[in-house]
Amino acid sequence: MQSLYVHFPFCESKCHYCDFYSLGREKTRETDPQRFELALKKEAGQKAHLLSDQLDTIFFGGGTPSMTPPDSMRRALEPLELSQRITPNTEWTMEANPSSIELEAMREYRSLGVNRISMGVQAMRSDFLKALGRVHSREAVPKALEAVFQAGFENVSVDLLCGVPEQTENDLKEALEILTQFPITHLSCYLLTLPKQNPMSKLLPDEETQLQHLLWVHEWMTSHGFDHYEISNFAKPGKKARHNLNYWQGHSYLGLGPSAHSYDARNSLRWKNISSLHRYSALLEKNESVMENEEVLGDAEKQLEKWMLALRLDTGFPTNWLETQLQQKRVEIFENEGLIEKHPTDPTRKRLTARGFALSDQIIRALA
Template sequence: MRSLYVHFPFCESKCHYCDFYSIGAERTGETDPLLFEGALQAECRQWTTALGNPETELGQFDTIFFGGGTPSMTPPESMLRALAPLDLPKRVNDRTEWTMEANPSSVDRKRLEEYRALGVNRISMGVQALRPDLLLALGRVHSRDAAFRALDAIFEAGITNVSVDLLCGVPNQQVADVERAMEELIRYPITHLSCYLLTLPKTHRMFKDLPNEDEQLAHLLAIDRFMTSQGFEHYEISNFARPGFRARHNLAYWTGKSYLGLGPSAHSFDAEESRRWKNFSSLHKYAEKLKKNESVQEWEEVLTADQRDLEKWMLALRLSDGFPRTWVEDEAREGKSAGLVRAGLLEKHPEHEDRLRLTARGFALSDQVITTLATA
């Protein structure tokens, strides 16, 4: 387990499109933050032995990710107390990438300096949009000015590895809005940008207002065009990085490495045993179990050979590094991959002759490509 994820469940308010486990302030009980701190501490205690000796390389983390929810709502001193059993200062080294998610309305320079002192060296900030009416429609609590103030604060606090999250495919959002947002954001020296297509369940009240597939495709292609023209690598379906700044924690997920997830709703994966599990998505259930020193796993599964094969395809196709050409040299896939090349969805890797990868259009239509190749 060289990668650690910690889920912080609190948010200022629940965004209209959010399906993460998070509790808006209006539903957070007065004692919930303390309950979470104590429970997380107890879960950390359960893992200290399994994580190995922190004095050895194997007992150290390559990457740490504080996600949520909004981790930047948890004060650094509370994080310190909750995570104390892990002895994190001993489990990190100069190469550890330590990311924390933040929202514009919950950070200021002083707080950021304290997180930095804790060891956080990368911030991933949820901006999502910069047009005020889109922010409102999404249920975000921050304004466009708050987003800029937060970016100023992050860089003033001395954090230089900064990622920003945007959404595209939002009802009433035009290609020009996404382009303008990217233009405004890259005036800051950000190193990374994630841009996700808004997806909603059919029962969601905003579902009927989502742009159609052609418009969604236009958004995704415009983002690829703009970000690559600014020197960012489009290295994953929804992710762009300056050279040398790919998100190493997410890459651990996408390359099938083991990771440990702590906190309510967190997922974990043990690559050696092909075993995946998930914690309860309820703070109170999570805390109740830990009070009795019981497991907080809601479910676990060991992947079958077929599931592992499907996962291999899903992971390989999402990265611009692509996959070995030999994977499609069997009878079932040869014709299909040639068809995908003709359709402009798959291409020879420009630097590795023996590999294939998705084109920008292929990234935008990745579900279609994955279905075609993985289930052949």
């Protein structure tokens, strides 16, 4: 496995819309970060043999990994001997939040080997940040970006949310103008989704507004030198998120930490770790497995996965995948509706347009 994911489950506070496994500070007081460090070290020792000698990508996600001190990360991952597995070409990303970024710590993460930062900005209006349950202020964002670049990071991604209640194109424009004053190389723009029981869910904009905003972000980003290479992702040339590309291209990866997923492409085997820090730690203290479930993908799942992965990328799919008349007819309809287009440089492929990206769920359902 040439890609490694490590899940750090601590956050300063739980955001109202978050469905990742993470514990806000009120909960982390009950847990012991040292206990997590030891448990992670145990799991790393159990699974080090699954990793390739040379790693293509590493991703520290969560949660908020930047809340874990670099020394603690170093100790926990000692059994993986990462310094011997990384090459000058390894992409090593760490997620960070504006409120937990300090210049000195950023320098230490760099000396650990991290060479790419993915920062959760989400919005640039104080009232939106408050409504979303984010702990950082609007003013913290430029300060955090300054610290990241001052520490020497050159590959920096930011996350922004689209579809926030009451958000306008002007809000998006203002946010993108502030963010691109910095030499960011990548932007992820996700549509805010909320479970029905969340009181804010009634305030979400309608589908037409969501579509307009997504298309507006596409226009703005592509006219500012970014390629729209995946449904929600934009990159400067040569700066696509390689770790995520490995997921989307169906390559193997090893996930460590509570709730982490892993995939063994050779055996079509997927598994997931337990989503409970307490149980994760307790099981590892007894040297037991932390796997919650595993599944071998069947033919139908592989077929769905193949379409889902291909349609989300701007490389699209080869036209010889259209095996049935129904699929060919549907693609023709989608082309007439401006949702699918010929690949601009490869006549053997077709792909989703920006509008198609925004409506990708229904297209995948129709073609898979």
